[in-house]
Amino acid sequence: MQVAHNLIMISNRLPATVEPSAEGMQLKPSSGGLVTALRPVLASQKGAWIGSFDANSGMAEALLELSAGSARADDTCDMIGIPLTSAEQHGFYAGFSNEIVWPLFHDLQSRCNFDPTYWKAYTSVNHKFATTIAHTAQSGSRIWVHDYHLMLTGKFLREMGLHHRMGFFLHIPFPPLDIFEKLPWRSQILRALFQFNVIGFQTPRDQRNFVGCVRRLLPEMELQRVEDEVYSSDGEHASLIRVFPIGIDYNEFARAAEQPPVLQRAELVRRDMHGQQIVLGVDRLDYTKGIPERLKAFRHLLTTHPEVHRKISLVQIVVPSREQIPKYRELKLEIETLISQINGTFSDSGWTPVHYIHRSLSRTELLALYRTADIALITPLKDGMNLVAKEFCAAQVECRGMLVLSEFAGAAAQMRGGAILVNPYDIEGVAEAVLRAFETGPKERRKRMLRLRRNVRKADVFHWCQDFCNCLDGVGAA
Ligand code: GDG
Secondary structure (H helix, E strand, C coil), X not given: CCCCCCEEEEEEECCEEEEEECCEEEEEXXXXXXXXXXXXXXXHHCEEXXXXXXXXXXXXXHHHHHHCCCCCXXXXXXXXXXXXXXXXXXXXXXXXXXXXXXXXXXXXXXHCCCCHHHHHHHHHHHHHHHHHHHHHCCCCCEEEEXXXXXXXXXXXXXXXXXXXXEEEECCCCCCXXXXXXXXXXXXXXXXXXXXXXXXXXXXXXXXXXXXXXXXXXXXXXXXXXXXXXXEEECCCCEEEEEECCCCCCHHHHHHHCCCHHHHHHHHHHHHHCCCCEEEEEEEECCHHHCHHHHHHHHHHHHHHCHHHCCCEEEEEEEECCCCCCHHHHHHHHHHHHHHHHHHHHXXXXXXXXXXXXXXXXXXXXXXXXXXXXXXXXXCCCCECXXXXXXXXXXXXXXXXXXXXXXXXXXXXXXXXXXXXXXXXCCHHHHHHHHHHHHHCCHHHHHHHHHHHHHHHHXXXXXXHHHHHHHHHHXXXXX
16 A cells, blocks of 8 residues: 655655665665754655665665665655666766756856757656656645756656646756856756746855746746745746755754764864864865865965965865766866875975865764864855855854855855855965964954854754745645
8 A cells, every 4th residue: 555645855866875784785864964854854744755776786675675665764754766777877867967957057067068868868767757756646745856857857747647736946056047048958947847836946146047047038937026035927837936045954063073982083183283273175076166276275375375384284075976977087186186286395294285085084084174173165166055164163163163165155145244255266365265264363263153153053954944845835736
């Protein structure tokens, strides 16, 4: 018998991994902020989570149970898996999602590969998702689709006859018209999005860009702004276009940063850095994160301000990501060349200017670095939100750290009061900002960090989730 699900979440990947155990392959729920926030909501509402998995992975046993919809990663929600073949992953995920939408939506159109075969794969995998969603949805289920991989699902669901309340949230930025209009499939994507009752963005800038694109490319769409909300109608469907800035589980980060293993680890880090100020960068390996530009800014600081030598070090964490895509491999080489050049030029006995870690850190290691860092240097060229900026503030329980943040990160809209904002392309400007942060005294640091922490605490991930669900409940179904 099929279980009735009141809230169905859909993301490209399932929020779970599979691990071998004595009883065979077991599902292990992921621990990200999104899952944490949704856990109580899904648990109280009999939720389900739909996402894809690699059909060729060696974890067949658990994945088979997943695809049958019978495996439970925990007692919170049902996990329903969609197996994707290598060809589907190539065209849909690596291709359309990450060689077209990802660079284009981050304003980096020269990095796009508009291969028409990718569009076919994207369409067909979105249809596959819609089929599973339609099969799972019962009368009264609300459907919440996440992110740029799945922008066509709403259209397919309506074509399949679903009249449910459906929401879409874009985790990445939405580009301005002169960039978006380069997309050969621009109108199909915009029209498909209007099949959702709620279309959510991270910042007012993304909402503004989206509305600008709609006015130009879908002139038949009626749009009406009421304060921060935009209502649309094409005579058949009505949608609400609104901003929902995503947050983190603040209390959990602040609490975890006080735990003894984190304190011990933080002590070790401090000892190893011999009293230098630690500048911290934490990023997935991605060209949108502005890592080479940041390294050039740090090099400029060391070149123009020799007085900071031996008093400051950059700890740059680069988490491996999308390594099957050639541009990501080239980026890794560029980063490593720059680091070795900086260290080759400036290192001195007992002082290495850049500490480079190319792996995923444990949560304890990450929290210890957040807690110990004197300056977080977060300079994406463009970013939907950037959760690292918020996590850093939550873990700064001693309020000693300064945040230097790109004005092109979504987080800048909420954090401008306490952070030093920079243009990540301005190498001299970023170097000056790091110097300013370096020279800031403890009183000013505390004042700024308290303000930042207040903001992050207030707009946490639970607030985000509840706000979106309330909006979805408030709009009329199609
Ligand atoms: C997309 C949008 C938007 C990083 N290194 C380690 C590690 N992390 C964790 C961080 C953080 C997450 O990864 C990265 O989150 P971001 O927000 O920075 O970036 P994306 O993955 O690109 O996410 C983004 C987000 O969606 C949410 O809407 O903010 O703009 O691009 O949580 O803690 N975690 C561990 N070890 C690491 O080394 N354990």
